[in-house]
Amino acid sequence: xxxxxFGILAxxxxxxxxxxxxxxxxxxxxxxxxxxxxxGLNCYSCPGAVGSCPIGSLQGFLSGLKFRFPYYVVGxxxxxxxxxxxxxxxxxxxxxxxxxxxxxxxxxxxxxHFKGDKFLRYLKYAVLVLLVIVLPMCFVxxxxxxxxxxxxxxxxxILLAARDQLVRAQLGGIFLWxxxxxxxxxxxxxxxxxxxxxxxxxxxxxxxLFNKFALYRMDLDEEKCVRCGKCAKECRMCVDPSKAPxxxxxxxxxxxxxxxxxxxxxxxxxxxx
Numbered sequence: 045x046x047x048x049x050f051g052i053l054a055x056x057x058x059x060x061x062x063x064x065x066x067x068x069x070x071x072x073x074x075x076x077x078x079x080x081x082x083x084g085l086n087c088y089s090c091p092g093a094v095g096s097c098p099i100g101s102l103q104g105f106l107s108g109l110k111f112r113f114p115y116y117v118v119g120x121x122x123x124x125x126x127x128x129x130x131x132x133x134x135x136x137x138x139x140x141x142x143x144x145x146x147x148x149x150x151x152x153x154x155x156x157h158f159k160g161d162k163f164l165r166y167l168k169y170a171v172l173v174l175l176v177i178v179l180p181m182c183f184v185x186x187x188x189x190x191x192x193x194x195x196x197x198x199x200x201x202i203l204l205a206a207r208d209q210l211v212r213a214q215l216g217g218i219f220l221w222x223x224x225x226x227x228x229x230x231x232x233x234x235x236x237x238x239x240x241x242x243x244x245x246x247x248x249x250x251x252x253l254f255n256k257f258a259l260y261r262m263d264l265d266e267e268k269c270v271r272c273g274k275c276a277k278e279c280r281m282c283v284d285p286s287k288a289p290x291x292x293x294x295x296x297x298x299x300x301x302x303x304x305x306x307x308x309x310x311x312x313x314x315x316x317x
Contacts, residue, residue, distance in 0.1 A: 045144060045148070046297065046298060046299070046302075049134065049135060049297060049298065050144075052135050052136075053134075053135060053136070053137075053140070053141040053144070054141065056084070056135065056136045056137075056138070056141075057086075057138040057141045057142075059094075060082045060084065060086045060093065060094065060095060060138055061086065061090060061092030061093055061094070061138065062092065062094050063091065063092045063093065063094050064092060066090075066091030066092050066093075067091050067092055067203065068207070069091070069207065070091055070203070070204055070206070070207025070208040070211070071091065072088075072089055072090075072091060072093070072204075073091075073092075073093060073094050075094070077094050077095060078093075078094065078095060078096060079096065080095050080096065081095060081096045081097065081098040081101050081116075081117060081120050082095040082096065082097065082098070082136075083098070083124045083128075083132045083136045083137075084132060084133070084136045084137030084138055084139065084140065084247070085097060085099065085137055085138065085139040085140070085194075085196050085245060085247050086137075086138045086139065086196060087100070087190075087194065087196045087197040087199070087200040088100050088101075088200075089197060089200040089201065089204065090196070090199070090200035090203065091200070091203050091204060091207070093200070097190075097196070098117055098120060098121055098247065099176055099189060099190070099194070099246055099247055100187060100189075100190050100194075100197075101114070101116075101117045102114050102117045102118075102121075102176060102177075103176060103180045103187035103188070103189060103190060104187065105117060106177065106180040106181045107180035107181065107183065107184060107185055107186050107187055108184070108185070109184060109185065111181070121250055121251075124251070125250060125251050125253070125254035125258065126254055126257065126258055126259065127258060127259050127260065128251070128254075128258055128259075128260045128296075129251055129252070129254040129255040129257075129258030129260060129261060129290075129296070130248060130251045130252050130254075130255055130292070130293075130294060130295045130296060131258070131260050131295070131296035132247075132251050133241055133245075133247075133248050133251060133295040133296075134295035134296045134297045135296070137241075137247075138196070139195065139196045139240065139245075140238060140241055140295075142199075143229075143233045143237075143238045143239070143240060143241065144237070144238065146230060146233035146234055147233055147234065147236075147237050147238070149234055152234045152235060153235065154235060154236075154237070155235055155236060156236055156237055156280055156282055157282060161242075161282060164242070164243045165242060165243065165293065167243045167244055168242075168243060168244050168245050168246060168248055168249040169249050171189065171193065171244055171245075171246045171249070172246035172249045172250065174188075175188040175189040175192070175193060175246070176188070176189045176246045189246060191218065192218065192221070192222070193222070193225065193244070194222075195222075195225065195226045195229050195240060197222070198219075198222040198223060198225070198226040199226065201215070201219060201222070202223070237280040237281075238280070238281070238295075241281075241295065242281065242282075242293070248295075249292075252292030252293065253292060255290045255291065255292050255294060256290040256292075259313050260296065260311075260312065260313055261289075261290050261311075261315070262285065262289040262290055262294065262296070262301075262309060262310065262311045263289065263309070263310045263311075263315050263316060264285065264286065264289040264308060264309055265307075265308045265309075265310070265316070266308075268306045268307060268308035269286050269306065269308040270306055270308075271286055272305065272306075273286075274303045274304065274305060275300035275301075275303050275304050275309060276300075277303070278299045278300050278302075278303035279294075279299060279300050280297070280299065281293045281294060281295060281297075283300075285300045285309055286308075289309065296311060298311055
């Protein structure tokens with residue numbers, strides 16, 4: 045992992061979970077900042093979380109007792125998407141950082157390319173449409189993604205249960221299912237780089253839609269590019285930047301830019317005319 049990006053990811057994770065005493069007391073922060081959505085996937089119920097998860101907040105509006113259009117959450121997603129696209133995933137997402145740390149564990153063969161990978165990429169869009177939007181709108185007070193799938197929420201639940209006996213007493217079959225799912229994701233992370241980001245994350249699905257239009261994006265100099273394939277070989281999200289520099293799968297880690305021997309790729313806010 046690039047040291048600069050690692051530092052930014054680590055700092056972003058700490059900032060979004062700056063209620064450090066919550067990890068010792070098991071109490072969720074309820075201050076005024078909690079009303080603000082953070083850009084990445086970070087559960088509201090995490091003892092350290094100082095903000096709200098945009099996906100959880102979106103479901104909260106859609107599955108409320110009275111339907112309210114989520115102007116604030118949608119506006120925030122549009123802002124981060126238009127500004128950064130999936131660079132949010134690569135630089136600001138705590139659960140993305142968690143996955144990368146797991147992948148750094150040595151002694152386990154790594155494999156990013158396999159049959160069925162491209163098909164699995166569409167799952168995150170199905171998760172976004174069904175679990176985040178459609179089903180919450182159909183069932184009152186039921187945030188389906190948070191309740192049945194979100195691994196970040198499971199981590200939060202484990203941390204809370206470790207400190208609070210009342211929380212432990214309320215855990216049931218759904219929580220056991222989510223612990224099993226988290227264990228599977230953790231296991232896959234040891235082999236595949238950021239599998240949740242690639243296949244299941246609805247937030248990544250949203251931000252990916254902005255990659256071609258975001259102010260922070262990639263530019264390819266066709267005259268310099270010699271189609272050597274080094275950028276595609278370096279990409280752990282399995283993107284070929286020489287063909288699709290602004291693919292919705294790209295999280296803007298910058299590995300391909302460093303790998304290019306002709307300096308044909310540029311990543312940033314400034315774009316050549």
